[in-house]
Amino acid sequence: ATCTFPLRLQEVNSKINKRLKDALFTDQWSELFMDVLSPFHFILVSTVRMQGVILLVFAKYYHLPFLHDIQTDCTRTGLGGYWGNKGGVSVRLSIFGHMVCFLNCHLPAHLEKAEQRKEDFATILHMQQFEGPMANGILDHDLVFWFGDLNFRIESLDICFVKYAIDSNVLSQLWEKDQLNIAKSTWPVLRGFQEGPLNFPPTFKFDVGTNKYDSSAKKRKPAWTDRILWKIKSPSKGLGTGGHRPGQGVLSVSQLCYCSHMEYTVSDHKPVAAIFAVQVSTVLGTQAGAAGVECPALCLGDFSLASLAALPLTGGCCGYMHGVPGIGRGPQQRQLFAMPLLTMYLSLTVCFQGGQAPG
Template structure:
């Protein structure tokens, strides 16, 4: 087994825009020097109350919302690729990984659950992303639960409705807690128990005196976990930071319209004995808030984890022949071979991407394998030991390219099931697209 490092973040942004640097929030240096920094392998970034007016939702359907764009632009400079983004009104969940892991990530899928207005409205609820990497399954959940001190029962009901409603299409991991690792984050909105009848001003005095442990004994989330009513399947490190809600926007002063509370949380679960002769494990490296961010009445919270994955796990891949160049004004072809028995589906496709693309959504053109690829004759080649290996090659044709397609590009082979479960099976070399001058 070997370690994979995850960086998990949650932030209720209160409809604000990211008009400040996000380096500190993501644990990244301002000078972009990483010589002495161990970069996380995967970033899981969750947001709540992202601006969700109709005109914004329409634009976000065509382009990245401001928070996704800002995070993607920053992480791109450290060689991360956005592998999945899912949004439900103000709820947003983005997953990024280092480029070197792309061919080891499989079966990416997302889901969402509405819990507002008894499941009719998406102002509250959950969005999730599941994937497999190096032989282990991971599930990430971002939820925004019912608000206010007196709605504890509603938060418990929200949680249990999310558990029941979320359903995935990958065998043996159809439910959230069937995965090897689960990370649950968000504005869970748990407050202090109503029996703790202190005023906001009295609670702030306890915070100033650093009596956080005494205050935390009245935390509603831990109360329902102990009773087995909600979140009891998960674990959480005790927060050593002060309550992250509610602040006067633009300051670090508590807003006494609400009692301070630890609304913003990150929990996890590991199923340690899912495989014979190995033990899966989570080591939490940090759990902290970021008080310098003052864009909303919440403070962002982040956590870092090491998880165990299989070090010798090898994924099946599609291997492209070297591409020298393509011509802007001609029909272009590429050849690839199946190196192992990879079951093809009718929805497999190959996308044309700019070299060093920053998102799996950023293809500039694509073709379906079932429509535009055909097998090519391939001679059997003798292998060591006297055996032979029959490798089937295919050729795919891109009949036309978008206008002004210049510079270096690459091809990416995607496996896609009928249920929209995506895997990246192959990436070609970088090659130029040129335009031949007319005589």
């Protein structure tokens, strides 16, 4: 019952000759994922790029009639807002009457830049505005997914203790010193953002070609720089219980998987992925039925990790990146190296109100 499949890339080749080629033709990453996902009935709904940062959003073809008001935006924060090596890109759309925004950010690096990361995120939230009567700002949306190389680090603890905690698999000892966790509990802008437990090792910084943390003279401390968070809009004046507009229906989100892919060694980051189940009730049932649109996935029950078998997998939870050209290990794979790749796999369960489900 998958509705959308957002894919996020960073540090993609952004040299002038490459960008000119991508402007004239479909860029290689879009082509790559279209080739992989189209046999499974996914259509590229929207894409946005800011230099080396790309966001691609795919959806099942039979959900297309229920996706509306698709818009994109980008905000540069590098070099005082003049350079796009840092910043945020977003895709927003209405899914069965619920406004959803995917925000992909690449924030400033280094341990001491925590305040700058917060300031840049606040700038992105302020600058990105969409047209239309509903959800003009990012946080006005019913559901926001915020993800990317957020670059938050682990404070206070020295590198020896951090590596000991990783090797001993006592990652919880690092959570309270994670800058993003600290910011979530102290900074009002992040109030309401949720994240699954960090039960995978820090995804930065590795020696390229290995699974060893940074052994250079800089010896950077391992950190969870690559993150996926979400927020459901809080109730406010004019909204019904649960934050939805009158007559809109109820929206709920649960995370089924949050993991990293430690086996990939082409970057100093490790890819991160998540699977979400998004459950909505909608008043669109009568309209959809009258339109005669076939939406077989809408009649399915709860999402199961077993449904990932419908994709080209060789692994378990969140294992779908195996076999993707340029990411897999085969000798014929195209070398399109750009990491980390952050991926969300959204399952949609729809409860129809006031009418019969289509199909």
